[in-house]
Amino acid sequence: MSTPVKKGICYLVGAGPGDPGLLTLKGKECIEAADVLVYDYLCNPELLRHGKPGAERVYVGKKAKAHTQTQDQINDLIVKLTREGKTVTRLKGGDPVLFGRGAEEAAELAAAGGRFEIVDRKS
Secondary structure, eight states, X not given: OOOOOOSOEEEEEEXXXXXXXXXXXXXXXXXXXXXXXXXXXXXXXXGGGGSOTXXXXXXOOOBTTBOSSOHHHHHHHHHHHHHTTOEEEEEESBSXXXXXXXXXXXXXXXXXXXXXXXXXXXX
């Protein structure tokens, strides 16, 4: 039986095409609220400046053929952090589901009983 999830939540945020000015207001709010920011190569580093002081920043790579973590490791990480009761913001380049693996990450969170919200460019 899986461990019950505390009050944590994971926001899967579409970080846009690279221009920080194109991030949605909801996406910015998720970054500001995060205890942990999980980001990859496609995320503009300028977006991390919106994180609160003391927020943990976890680089998970995901550059073509140069991954610092596998997708399974990323899935395990966001599930673990959410179960610990943390507010996690997973920054995804572009749309979080269309070209990324956000749907897979959401499925892993759902299977583990974790709360999550997909924040795309329409939010």
